Amino acid sequence: MDIxxxxxxxxxxxxxxWLLILEIALTCAIVCNAVFLIxxxxxxxxxxxxxxxxxxxxxxxxxxxxxxxxxARLAEDMAALRxxxxxxxxxxxxxxxxxxxxxxxxxxxxxxxxERTLNATTYFGENLVQTLGPRLVSGRDLQSDDFVDxxxxxxGLSTGDSKxxxxxxxxxxxLAERLWPGQNPLGRIIYLTPTVxxxxxxxxxxxxxxxxxxxxxxxxxMVVPLRMGADKDLSYLIRARPEDRAxxxxxxxxxxxxxxxxRVVTMQRSFDEVRxxxxxxxxxxxxxxxxxxxxxxxxxxxxxxxxxxxxxAQRRRTIGVRRALGATRGNIxxxxxxxxxxxxxxxxxxxxxxxxxxxxxxMSHYELxxxxxxxxxxxxxxxxxxxxxxxxxxALRAAAVPPVVATRSV
Amino acid sequence: MFAxxxxxxxxxxxxxxxxxxxxxxxxxxxxxxSMTTLTVMHLLSGDPLPGRSGxxxxxxxxxxxxxxxxxxxxxxxxxxxxxxxxWSAHRADRQTLVVDSKLKVHAPEVNLPPLMExxxxxxxxxxxxxxxxxxxxxxxxxxxxxxxxxxxxxxADLNNKLFGGTNSVGHTLRLRDTDVRIVxxxxxxRPSPQFYMVAGGRFAxxxxxxxxxxxxxxxxxxxxxxxxxxxxxxxFTCWHMPDTPGHLQNAPCVxxxxxxxxxxxxxxxxxxxxxxxxAAQQKALGRITHADNTRLRSLMxxxxxxxxxxxxxxxxxxxxxxxxxxxxxxxxxxxxxxxLRRSGEIGVRRALGASRRAVxAQCLVEAGLIGLLGGIGGxxxxxxxxxLVRRQPSAYADLAHLDAPMFFAxxxxxxxxxxxxxxxxxxxxxxxxxxxxxxxx
Numbered sequence: 001m002d003i004x005x006x007x008x009x010x011x012x013x014x015x016x017x018w019l020l021i022l023e024i025a026l027t028c029a030i031v032c033n034a035v036f037l038i039x040x041x042x043x044x045x046x047x048x049x050x051x052x053x054x055x056x057x058x059x060x061x062x063x064x065x066x067x068x069x070x071x072a073r074l075a076e077d078m079a080a081l082r083x084x085x086x087x088x089x090x091x092x093x094x095x096x097x098x099x100x101x102x103x104x105x106x107x108x109x110x111x112x113x114x115e116r117t118l119n120a121t122t123y124f125g126e127n128l129v130q131t132l133g134p135r136l137v138s139g140r141d142l143q144s145d146d147f148v149d150x151x152x153x154x155x156g157l158s159t160g161d162s163k164x165x166x167x168x169x170x171x172x173x174x175l176a177e178r179l180w181p182g183q184n185p186l187g188r189i190i191y192l193t194p195t196v197x198x199x200x201x202x203x204x205x206x207x208x209x210x211x212x213x214x215x216x217x218x219x220x221x222m223v224v225p226l227r228m229g230a231d232k233d234l235s236y237l238i239r240a241r242p243e244d245r246a247x248x249x250x251x252x253x254x255x256x257x258x259x260x261x262x263r264v265v266t267m268q269r270s271f272d273e274v275r276x277x278x279x280x281x282x283x284x285x286x287x288x289x290x291x292x293x294x295x296x297x298x299x300x301x302x303x304x305x306x307x308x309x310x311x312x313a314q315r316r317r318t319i320g321v322r323r324a325l326g327a328t329r330g331n332i333x334x335x336x337x338x339x340x341x342x343x344x345x346x347x348x349x350x351x352x353x354x355x356x357x358x359x360x361x362x363m364s365h366y367e368l369x370x371x372x373x374x375x376x377x378x379x380x381x382x383x384x385x386x387x388x389x390x391x392x393x394x395a396l397r398a399a400a401v402p403p404v405v406a407t408r409s410v
Numbered sequence: 411m412f413a414x415x416x417x418x419x420x421x422x423x424x425x426x427x428x429x430x431x432x433x434x435x436x437x438x439x440x441x442x443x444s445m446t447t448l449t450v451m452h453l454l455s456g457d458p459l460p461g462r463s464g465x466x467x468x469x470x471x472x473x474x475x476x477x478x479x480x481x482x483x484x485x486x487x488x489x490x491x492x493x494x495x496x497w498s499a500h501r502a503d504r505q506t507l508v509v510d511s512k513l514k515v516h517a518p519e520v521n522l523p524p525l526m527e528x529x530x531x532x533x534x535x536x537x538x539x540x541x542x543x544x545x546x547x548x549x550x551x552x553x554x555x556x557x558x559x560x561x562x563x564x565x566a567d568l569n570n571k572l573f574g575g576t577n578s579v580g581h582t583l584r585l586r587d588t589d590v591r592i593v594x595x596x597x598x599x600r601p602s603p604q605f606y607m608v609a610g611g612r613f614a615x616x617x618x619x620x621x622x623x624x625x626x627x628x629x630x631x632x633x634x635x636x637x638x639x640x641x642x643x644x645x646f647t648c649w650h651m652p653d654t655p656g657h658l659q660n661a662p663c664v665x666x667x668x669x670x671x672x673x674x675x676x677x678x679x680x681x682x683x684x685x686x687x688x689a690a691q692q693k694a695l696g697r698i699t700h701a702d703n704t705r706l707r708s709l710m711x712x713x714x715x716x717x718x719x720x721x722x723x724x725x726x727x728x729x730x731x732x733x734x735x736x737x738x739x740x741x742x743x744x745x746x747x748x749x750l751r752r753s754g755e756i757g758v759r760r761a762l763g764a765s766r767r768a769v770x771a772q773c774l775v776e777a778g779l780i781g782l783l784g785g786i787g788g789x790x791x792x793x794x795x796x797x798l799v800r801r802q803p804s805a806y807a808d809l810a811h812l813d814a815p816m817f818f819a820x821x822x823x824x825x826x827x828x829x830x831x832x833x834x835x836x837x838x839x840x841x842x843x844x845x846x847x848x849x850x851x
Contacts, residue, residue: 281803
């Protein structure tokens with residue numbers, strides 16, 4: 001197919017050609033970036049938590065009157081929960097991955113260092129690693145003689161008595177790699193305050209923080225052997241087989257109510273719900289972007305249909321003359337298809353530049369990474385396809401123009 | 411003439427229904443998308459207290475004596491000591507302290523299970539300062555603040571839940587273990603955002619949905635609230651571990667917000683120097699080290715500083731306008747096709763004496779009519795879009811309604827867009843040479 005006659009025709013329809021090119025370019029730029037944004041959101045929603053997500057339940061209760069001995073109450077609650085059939089393991093915890101509410105600590109590698117090295121979340125509670133299920137990469141888990149009571153630790157902090165303070169901690173691989181790149185973290189000390197130094201005794205493969213907003217810092221977590229008493233901010237975490245979870249949750253609530261019938265359950269959920277809730281905005285945004293992309297492609301396709309139909313109608317006589325001079329239906333069909341391909345190519349080329357510009361804008365305003373190159377060919381193919389599909393109808397109508405048209409009203 | 415053009419436009423639109431439908435649809439979809447996001451943006455970025463916001467200010471002092479970070483900005487909220495000192499100085503026209511906490515609420519006279527609700531502990535100026543509307547009763551007095559009175563104001567929601575919407579003033583409410591007397595019931599009050607609790611937006615990575623939650627359901631005097639729910643107050647942040655978590659009066663923590671009302675630039679300047687003076691004095695006492703790090707932002711500046719509008723909403727607005735632009739290009743193309751197809755007819759009109767201007771006007775009327783139709787479609791799509799927003803799990807979902815200004819804006823935008831889209835094709839149509847067209851008829 002000779003492309004020169006097409007170009008010379010388009011040159012005579014500069015305005016409409018440019019409109020179509022601009023429309024395709026804008027669509028291309030937005031679709032590329034929207035697909036990229038969807039990819040980003042999906043990737044975020046896939047963020048690893050490091051825990052056995054399909055086996056975990058979280059329960060929070062608030063007591064009407066604070067128990068006289070919260071530690072005894074905790075032991076009582078945990079014992080009651082362990083009795084529930086189907087329960088594999090029970091833990092107490094101050095927070096859960098993706099739970100939003102988080103306690104954080106400033107980490108220093110040298111107690112005299114003026115500014116913190118980084119900020120990490122501190123998990124504390126009993127039996128956490130066994131119940132949550134992150135894998136121990138090296139070192140050992142926390143042992144019962146590592147644990148100290150929170151109240152005693154707070155007192156120790158103000159009196160300077162180091163015996164009542166925790167001495168060891170578990171950290172994630174990511175945190176270890178960030179603090180001591182390429183070195184063995186076991187036995188090294190991190191400082192939460194100038195007097196509280198914690199020796200790293202174990203490294204976990206992954207444990208996300210409750211406030212994992214920033215993907216780069218999502219794995220900055222440590223587990224500290226602090227024991228909390230029963231309290232409304234404390235969660236009971238229960239591990240059970242996925243299929244048992246619903247029954248276990250109901251039975252666990254009954255068991256907790258039996259310990260104190262007056263208490264109010266303030267939270268009861270599976271970890272699947274925790275994740276769903278934490279990433280709900282990302283899911284909503286991704287859904288909206290899909291809607292926008294589909295609507296955009298439809299609008300662009302309709303635009304192409306409209307303009308192509310107009311051109312076909314306008315050139316009816318020319319087409320008739322060509323047919324009378326011996327052009328086949330196939331020639332006419334290919335003419336319009338090639339014309340659309342040429343326009344789409346111009347549009348896509350311009351659209352790539354625009355897509356890059358939009359990405360630069362987004363990068364500066366929304367902390368997004370650079371658009372990977374793969375999106376350009378994908379966007380191009382998508383728009384070529386849409387263009388060809390849209391032009392097919394009008395082109396077929398053009399091909400159906402009979403040669404006899406040429407003889408009328410000349 | 412306008413009526414005649416309108417008649418011509420209707421005829422012309424009827425002639426090619428598919429093309430007309432395509433154009434109306436393109437405008438409707440573009441308007442629907444952009445007005446949905448624009449309405450959300452308008453609701454989230456508006457002034458929560460029009461007319462008053464200019465006189466409300468948010469003082470900040472930097473009570474953190476450590477050098478853990480650069481201290482480019484003071485901490486977002488205040489420690490107990492600074493907040494209470496500044497409040498009791500009474501150097502502003504009005505001033506109020508606010509702190510929220512969660513507690514169990516129960517009405518002993520009503521047979522309903524206890525509820526976990528948010529309680530706002532504040533001072534008497536809160537209600538007049540923020541124009542809080544009352545349904546029954548009123549707020550408490552400054553005297554109640556001083557006497558740690560066991561009184562409370564409740565929201566319309568809670569009043570409906572517990573007392574079926576009747577006047578509950580004088581009834582008793584049990585907050586945790588303490589009985590308080592209800593002195594006021596609010597009218598439904600839904601400031602957007604919940605401006606008096608906004609803080610920490612710069613750490614939220616653009617996920618600021620929580621700034622749009624509903625106001626608390628129980629309001630108690632500051633002093634009473636701290637006693638009633640002692641041990642259950644959350645810090646914003648601490649620079650050392652607090653000795654008594656939940657009881658933060660002497661803790662190295664920030665957890666209280668202070669708002670002041672200052673009418674006039676002179677008072678603002680005075681308060682600024684008072685704040686600086688206070689910080690300097692505290693530095694001399696050795697309590698704080700970053701004395702020069704004080705701020706006094708107005709309400710709107712404070713909201714800006716916290717980037718209250720979620721970044722996803724910004725992104726959606728950009729996206730919607732890009733979408734509208736594409737719909738605009740589409741409409742330009744289709745209108746061009748439509749007008750130029752009628753070259754013959756336009757040629758006849760020109761030959762019969764119609765001026766270029768008349769042809770231009772006629773084409774624009776037709777474009778405007780398409781815009782009006784697109785506006786109706788866009789309005790329906792906006793309603794659908796907002797309905798979808800309301801079904802989202804975000805904190806601001808219930809706010810998403812089309813108000814009168816945005817309703818009119820929908821049509822203004824639709825007609826403007828279509829006139830803009832119509833201008834170029836109309837210009838082209840008005841340039842048609844009559845003779846050339848007549849020859850081919």
